[in-house]
Amino acid sequence: MKFGIVTFPGSNCDVDAIHAVTDALGQTAVSLWHRDVDTQGCDVLILPGGFSYGDALRAGAIARFSPIMQAVVAHAERGAPVIGICNGFQILCESHLLPGALMRNAGLQFICDWVHLRVDGTAPLYFSGYAAGQVLRIPVAHGEGRFTADDATLDALEQGGQVVFRYCDADGTVTAAANCNGAARNIAGITNAVGNVLGMMPHPERAVEALLGSTDGLPLFESLLARVGA
């Protein structure tokens, strides 16, 4: 299976995503430059974390105009998988591939920490490797990760099963104390209505090796492999 990882000026988790795909998953990864217009036949596209364009204006606001984004949108519209992690999630929202927006963290500080996530997503494309309601331990590292949308949008996301990850405590209980950035309804990750576009603030690519503290991100990629690779 072939993954395309997009590098925007200021992306800095692109190499980590490539390592996750090649070293942990044993698949092929190609680096896509923001000025590219072709996705080289990749099965899955990843918009990685970082500070594209230095977060000028708003996180992700300028990256959405990069030439590669037309190809990303076309890829998404074909129903093929697109994952936005951290800054990539912000870019997907700015591009309207996903609803809502990501605002400054409630505490106004950048947060790098381990958090717990409850898997609420059930679609096999991304979640067949997880048990329903499974609790993951996974890193976050962001300053603008507070997911926000109007109530109607949030209700629609919930009804459509599009809220796929929520911040929770170690037992899987969704609490205010576990909500590291103050996100609406503890939302850490969502998909689009079709389910092929996934955006999440936590970093699954940082949780694929026991040496680094967790392998809880690995089933996400393995689910894709089982589905798309099949």
Place this chain on the structure above:
Amino acid sequence: MTTIPSVVHPRPGDPAITPALVAEHGITPFEYEKLLGLLGREPTFTELGIVSALWSEHCSYKHSRPVLKTLPTTAPYVLQGPGENAGVISVGDGLAVAFKIESHNHPSAVEPYQGAATGVGGILRDVFTMGARPIAMLNSLRFGSLDSPRVRWLVSGVVKGIGDYGNCMGVPTVAGDVMFDPAYEGNPLVNAMCVGLMREEELITAKAQGIGNPILAVGARTGRDGIHGASFASEDLSDENEAKRPRVQVGDPFTEKLLLEASLELINSGHIVAIQDMGAAGLTSSSAEMAERGDVGVVIDVTKVPVREAGMTPYEILLSESQERMLVVAKLGHEEAAKAILRKWDLQAEVIGEVIAEPVYRVVEGDRVVAEFPGSRLVTECPQYAPEARESEIIAGLRQRDPHLVDERAEESDPAWTLRELLSSPTIANKRWIYRQYDSQVRTSTVVGPGAADAAVVRLRGTNKALALKTDCNARYVYLDPRLGGRIAVAEAARNVACTGGRPMAITNCLNFGNPTKPEVFFQFREAVFGMGDACRALGTPVTGGNVSLYNENPQGAVFPTPTIGMVGLILDLAHITRSTFRADGDAIVLLGENTAELGASEYLARIHGLTIGAVPAVDLDHERRLVDALLEAIASGTVHSAHDCSEGGLAVALAESCISERTATFGAHVDIADPLVTSSRALLFGEAQGRVIVSTRDAPRVIAVATAHGVPARVIGHVTATQRLVIGTGAHTLDTALEPLVDAFFDAIPALMQRAATASA
């Protein structure tokens, strides 16, 4: 360019060169005489500015160089010692590690956010200009008391500045040390260390060579910010410093990220021969230093330098410290290829000068020569000083006071109270409030991040090795006894690195002191460097570079002398990585080293009694070397579950930290340290005797046998328990406490103090 006649005239509008103007540039009458002799004529205003920067303490090391030369700098694996942008050591497998620490104290004192951010930016450039990709950042911070609103403002700004810059660059901030003492009230210290990784053959230096090769300015345009930053960093702070805020540069980590990628691509392309950061004193020092290293002449045309605004004078262009700029010497004929790489990264590069055979440092403005110095050694032409050194009688008096005569406070009848007080001392307390704002995991190689072990551990991808990284300096020791304090700073860093399973390899140092023209300050400087040299020789850890920051004082006095050590250690096998927290119920707790009755210079005296007095703990460097060897052998044998150094707060704090430093850890400890030779319970619990490490192990006989073979005293003092209690018997007393109040004291202290800031400003 080489045919321009060298007649230097003042530019129209230049101020006349008067004694007052010379003094304003920080040049002494003695130095001015030397300059006149060098030039054979009166300098122009532009030349005066150049010399002001190059002969500042920051660039010239004029008070420190003779002392620094006494430090050991070599080892078979040292590929690049002092004098370059960063030191470089080989770590085997064809890999090399570049690393350096640098201060940004003065800027951070007046503009904490930008001061700290640009400090991070500068040290990153020092490392990637060696051809290395930055893989880790550390920082060593010193502040006054958190009870002060201004200090809280400084802490917030510095931490945010470090975080915003490093996070955006995608370089993890993995470790550091933060201490608080009123001695830093007016002068915070902000030292940033960067560690980079490269293949040995990618090493490149900043030596201008190849007559006719073009010199390029690369990266950001030159503006009017940071002019005279180097000179600013070379004088005492005063009430007028608020007015010097414009001398602080403004950082742009996004441009720096592009510059990082472009520079590494440029170095790998083979189109260039040398590259250097335009850091302190900007274009002036970068071009003069590159010429000096290559023993060649250079000519720079300021009209070719891309600028942010029209009308900038040569003086301003030469002395600007605008950030995110590089000076590059390209191979003749490769200029366009080099520029193309920069364009890919949306960056600018322009040819601004040339390497010439004529031994001269020449600046032209179109067809007019505006500055010219003969020779290629302008920086080392600076006069060297050997200032008077004399110990302060006041400090000698403090050292001679006997801490055992200090009466215990009534609360101390419960030693658990004292322990809680120490764990909540901001110097000891958990720094999560700070490091949570730093991305410590990007690059997915951080095996042990902040707070989980005595040093950070970063794996070297593609090998089975890792680096152990640590900054350290107990400046209270250095203040009371600079020679011993210098030794201990190195020894403690080595112990920390060894506790994680790493062999101490080399150090970089950041020497933060007061005004060297004061005999008692120069005494501290000289003795601390001598002490550091003693320890480096004993431990086999050469100094590969660093930074000197003097004049860290204000009208209230100088900072504690703070020779910060940044140490790099090598872990040969990922299986050796060792953390500081207890891991298993029933493990034996082995003390390596010996307890003593020493109590002087301790955090206990400072925190509980507000005293900085007494003799600094003795340090036996031969023992420290054997302790490192014993630890590494024991760890390699696979029997060590945890290892933790005893430092501030002594054995009691070390034991408590091994129970609680991972907040969710579940193990307590039950130990007995009664000692017929040490009758003082508080010395046993809280004294800071050196050369001690506590190890938890399933196989105490093995650990003790290894230690004994190395001549290191070792004995079982107790065991790890599944109870949530810490019990320490000292014979006369028993400290017996649940862990929960210790956890609260340790983890809540700094957030509670910083929360006051938020409340106060709300």
